[in-house]
Amino acid sequence: MEKKIALITGATSGIGRATAIKLAQMGFDIIATGRRAERLGLLKEELPENVDFLPLTFDVRDRDKVMEILGSLPKKWSNISVLVNNAGNAHGLDPIQTGSLDDWDAMMDINVKGLLYVSKVIIPGMTERKSGIIINIGSIAGKEVYPNGNVYCGSKHAVDAITDGMRIDLNPFGIKVIGIHPGLVETEFSQVRFKGDEERAEKVYQGFEPLLAEDIAEIIEFVVSRPRHVVLADIVVLPTAQASATLVKKSATS
Template identity: 50%
Template sequence: MTAPRTVLVTGASSGFGAAVVRRFAQDGARVVAAARRADRLAGLAAELGAGVLPVVLDVTDPEAVTRILGDLPEQFAAIDVLVNNAGLALGLEPAQRADLADWDRMIDTNCRGLVHVTRAVVPGMVERGGGQVINLGSVAGSYPYPGGNVYGATKAFVHQFSLNLRSDLHGTGVRVTCVEPGMAATEFSAVRFAGDQEKAEAVYDGMLPLTADDVADTIHWVATRPAHVNVNTIELMPTAQSFAAFQVARG
């Protein structure tokens, strides 16, 4: 089991993405760290050294995805592992009160952004006869909860897209995995609640959630299996979290 040579991580400026960059960089891999926040990326590159290439990229801009990923420096251009991590949840209102702009942004980032990045990278993997796509799904794609509406639907899309991508890539040597975490203490809830830190912290009150490092370790494990092993889907939750009970309206 050796570290992949070159790894591209989207949403790399914080949370799971930053932890994944650090985990692969520890093994000496070259890592393309892509995200919107240039200052965060610069800090990550300064911390980890020349093996990390910071790339300012908004995955919701298809022209930028094609241009920037098609013009990477030669030593970073042949991507062995793509970690499609960029994504977000916005709001927790029921569908009848939800903000359509929030819905559109989740679809643009979690679905359209993911597929555009994948389409930009996968042909090179096929040409080279190997590689791996690791998509960040969520338990929200399998288990509904009040207010999860479009966020959960986007992650169900990621799950099914991963399975179909694996079918399309059959025989090419390119592997595909969907990693589906449960509750994790990152900036996720702060983003969902528009920066309301009190609401964000209340999500994890009295329980021990997953950490970004837990998820990064899982992704690293998936990526370092022998070439003949494909982990199709892996789901992880904190021990304190389980499956939701059925909702029952009474009276």
């Protein structure tokens, strides 16, 4: 029996990496995309030996590369059953009046346009087969807006709206569309947001127990394994210490 194929973007670290490992353990062959080829090579070493693996190195914001590489997949890899649009980032935490145009471009290009570019290539195969699962990784920032979150929150609100729109448009084809919106997950997220400021990034996760990338991967495992008639359409997941985007119960010593 031919094995199913899962494509995960942003698979070089964090949620994407954990998801690739979890889906491989479920028996999926894996297409993993990312900007760091060496990280994709390390990922291969963590997958079960019986899993076929196709690493693809490109930036999802590069429309031409996305279309070229994903549009010319070998026949063996063309029938993608699960698409996990995970690639995304946050750049800066500035009020709107002093925000960086480069940061804004990076967030809109990766979080929104990158998701659309990848989906544009993969969805036609799913509609033709009348089956498939699309999982878009959003954020609690797509449900709330917080101080200095402006453009990042805007990009994740767009992901939430696009996910709902996908679910409506793809409903006639029996394609499941799921939005997963995590709160604080301890990954490289804050290192990227604070541009390598390790001390500032570490403080984000001090004084409470944040979610781990593996927690989100386990949710994806559950979502993917549901019967055909069941779809968990919209999931917000927070660490127990977090009640909203801005309210986190931290220890007195943090």
